[in-house]
Amino acid sequence: MCRAKNSSSYSLNSGYNWAVKTTSCVARLGVVGLMFAYNPVFVYSQDFIGSPSSVKLLLPATAVASGRVINFSFSPQSTYLFYSRILPSEELKLLKKDNSNLPTKMYTYTLKSGVTREIQLDNPRGTLQVIPMGDDVTVFFADEGRKGYQGFYNLATKKIVFTTIALENTLSFGEQPGFNWLLTRISPESVMMTFFDGRQVPLGLSNDIQYLERKKQDATNIYMYGYKVGDSSVKYEVTIRKSDFAVRKKILPKSPLSFDALMPDPQYSVVVRGDKVTLTDSNALQVKGNVLLPFVDLCLKRSFESSGVLSSDERFVAYLDGGSLLMRELVPSDPKLAMDAARAREKAKAIQDAKMVGTGIMIYSADADDVLPSADDFNSKIEPYLKNRDLLDGFTYTGKAENLANLKDPAGTEIGFKSGPGGRAIVYADGHVVWKDDK
Numbered sequence: 001m002c003r004a005k006n007s008s009s010y011s012l013n014s015g016y017n018w019a020v021k022t023t024s025c026v027a028r029l030g031v032v033g034l035m036f037a038y039n040p041v042f043v044y045s046q047d048f049i050g051s052p053s054s055v056k057l058l059l060p061a062t063a064v065a066s067g068r069v070i071n072f073s074f075s076p077q078s079t080y081l082f083y084s085r086i087l088p089s090e091e092l093k094l095l096k097k098d099n100s101n102l103p104t105k106m107y108t109y110t111l112k113s114g115v116t117r118e119i120q121l122d123n124p125r126g127t128l129q130v131i132p133m134g135d136d137v138t139v140f141f142a143d144e145g146r147k148g149y150q151g152f153y154n155l156a157t158k159k160i161v162f163t164t165i166a167l168e169n170t171l172s173f174g175e176q177p178g179f180n181w182l183l184t185r186i187s188p189e190s191v192m193m194t195f196f197d198g199r200q201v202p203l204g205l206s207n208d209i210q211y212l213e214r215k216k217q218d219a220t221n222i223y224m225y226g227y228k229v230g231d232s233s234v235k236y237e238v239t240i241r242k243s244d245f246a247v248r249k250k251i252l253p254k255s256p257l258s259f260d261a262l263m264p265d266p267q268y269s270v271v272v273r274g275d276k277v278t279l280t281d282s283n284a285l286q287v288k289g290n291v292l293l294p295f296v297d298l299c300l301k302r303s304f305e306s307s308g309v310l311s312s313d314e315r316f317v318a319y320l321d322g323g324s325l326l327m328r329e330l331v332p333s334d335p336k337l338a339m340d341a342a343r344a345r346e347k348a349k350a351i352q353d354a355k356m357v358g359t360g361i362m363i364y365s366a367d368a369d370d371v372l373p374s375a376d377d378f379n380s381k382i383e384p385y386l387k388n389r390d391l392l393d394g395f396t397y398t399g400k401a402e403n404l405a406n407l408k409d410p411a412g413t414e415i416g417f418k419s420g421p422g423g424r425a426i427v428y429a430d431g432h433v434v435w436k437d438d439k
Contacts, residue, residue: 047296048338049268049281049330057333058279058296061326064109064318065116069325072318074311075132076177080155081109081318082119082132082139083325106130108155109327111316120158122149134179138196142167152196161198172224177312178217193245201245209236209249217242225252268330270298270308270317277308279317293342298328343421350420351435353391358427360385361415365404372415372429374401394418404429 047058065083072083084104106119106128119139121128127145132138133152142150151162165184171191172183182194186202193201209226216223221239226249228234235252269280277299298308298319308319318327363385365372373381378397383389399415407413410429417424423437 047293048333048341049279049293049296050333050335050338051281051283051294052335052339054283055293055333055335055338056281056330057338058317059329059331061321061328062114063324064327065107065325069320070104071129072325073130073132073309074316074318075136076134076179076312077136078111078311078313078315079136080132081111081316081325081327082130083107083109084128084130104128111311111327117155119153119155121153121160131173133173133196134176135196136177138180140173140182152198154196161196163194163198165194193240203240203245203247205238205247209238266310266314268310268314268317270310270319272307273297277319279308293338347420347423347425347435350394350418350425351433353395354416354418354425354427354433356386356391357382357395357416357418358431358433360391361399361427362431370404372399372402372404373397375399399429 049056049058064081065085068086070084070086072081074081084106086104106121107116108119109116119130121141128141128143128149130153131140133140137155139153139155140151141153148164150165150167151160153160165182169185170182171185180196184192184194185205186192189204191203191205193203195201208229220243221241224238224240226236226238228236236249237252238247238249240247267281267283269282271278271280273280273295276297278295278297280295281293298317299321308317310317314330316327316329318325320326360382361373364382375397379392382392386392395416395418397416399413404410407429411432413429414426415429416427418427420435423435426434426436428434
């Protein structure tokens, strides 16, 4: 699940679809602990992301849970990581049906201490959904398979307060940091504020506002956005005074922009980029010219739908890796160190790619009576001998269609190169690769 800007719908079905399928990860690419051999495998323990002015280091992954994890989410104040697992005895049933009604267990993983605790709810199943509330102590639960089984669960006391909220009429869940209530429309002219302890306060709200989007709150007021019924281009700022729950509204300047445009964009997001699940830095993508590392590949998507989730403070990212739930922390880093590391990483990758292309050329030549490929249609000739066509991106072939036996010095005859930071990885006719710095 990606961390996204707030949706205009707060139903459990649309706003909180937590069905997540497992993925397989690629080998980690990072900086510290570089290892290289002729068999081009790189093993790194850390990654950097960001632009030259602001860099974060991704620490090595922490294994949070194994087995079939079907949903996961951070608490609003980044205290916990919530997740659900299909019971091990039920996992084989996934081969025959979906996970929507299989027995599950729900857990909290405390980010600071690493302690895992089970959430004690009655007979949880795949249809049970949990939303962390803004106080970081309470969760709202609702089971789509058991009508009426909904309420608030206190993680500290394990106390349950049952509710009878019409979820389809809910305007706002209290999942933002510091919020401790839900907001539900109970009539065209009024809404109900339901607090986590079960208290309910009706609020007068004119029937020309069809939707509320929470904005912020302070010690005195709660501020929200609202649309006018029938005309979403008319936007209101709605203020609820905490002392007596008085409501007032004002019209915002008319604009075609949605409320998403009025809210600050998150710096980081988890997206599917090609065939990979990637952590992306939007600030780095907007930098012109010298971009450091705008993204980090977390997992290979393969044929499964996959996603990840960021904590609200953007300090942690969680994702699935071959059935395991992993988490990585983002910490500030020295831009110079990251820049040097990025250069080392790109240099190593250029050498790796050049070696693999060189090996492909040698295999092609062996199949062609030891004759090197010609420059014409070089890519199409070599592609069948490469594991990944992307290895040819940026590779320049300089060889000729000649027999290797006729070369006086194969080890000194250049047949191609791949450029990298400050130099290039040169492939020679005997297949070996040498890095040469630019003069």
